[in-house]
Amino acid sequence: MSPSDFDLELEEIYNRSVGQLLTDHFDAAAFDALYLRLCEKAELIKAEHVVSKQVLHYLLSAQQAVQSRAPYVHAAQQHISLVSKFAMLLGLIAIGEAPSDRLPGVPRIV
Numbered sequence: 001m002s003p004s005d006f007d008l009e010l011e012e013i014y015n016r017s018v019g020q021l022l023t024d025h026f027d028a029a030a031f032d033a034l035y036l037r038l039c040e041k042a043e044l045i046k047a048e049h050v051v052s053k054q055v056l057h058y059l060l061s062a063q064q065a066v067q068s069r070a071p072y073v074h075a076a077q078q079h080i081s082l083v084s085k086f087a088m089l090l091g092l093i094a095i096g097e098a099p100s101d102r103l104p105g106v107p108r109i110v
Contacts, residue, residue: 003044004052010037014058018065026075031082034062038089042098051093059090 017030041055063086070077092098 003041003048004050006052006054007037007041010034010041010054010058013037014062018058018062021065021069021073021076024069024073026069026073026079028075028079031062031066031079034058035082035085035089038086039099042089042093043100045093046096046098046101055093056090059086059093062086063090 013030013034017027017034020027020030038055038059041052045051045055063083066076066080066082066086070080089099092102
């Protein structure tokens with residue numbers, strides 16, 4: 001299976017997190033699982049020249065959902081930092097990197 005193939009597990013996690021938030025229910029564990037799964041995907045696709053539209057859609061949608069529901073869902077407001085985490089992950093994917101490539105306190109030598 002190619003890293004760019006449609007990922008059913010990712011879809012299920014997305015529905016548990018973003019799908020539920022759109023009905024005004026924020027599940028922090030589901031968002032953590034979504035972020036971790038997207039980090040795994042980032043690791044798999046960092047050497048690829050093509051990035052899955054599913055990954056891009058879920059990253060952008062997760063950011064937008066948390067940001068748009070934060071004024072109305074208290075738990076989403078408490079986890080507003082997820083917006084920047086998903087944005088950073090999208091940026092890393094765009095430059096062919098993954099979060100494991102950026103370790104805090106360790107200088108980057110290229």
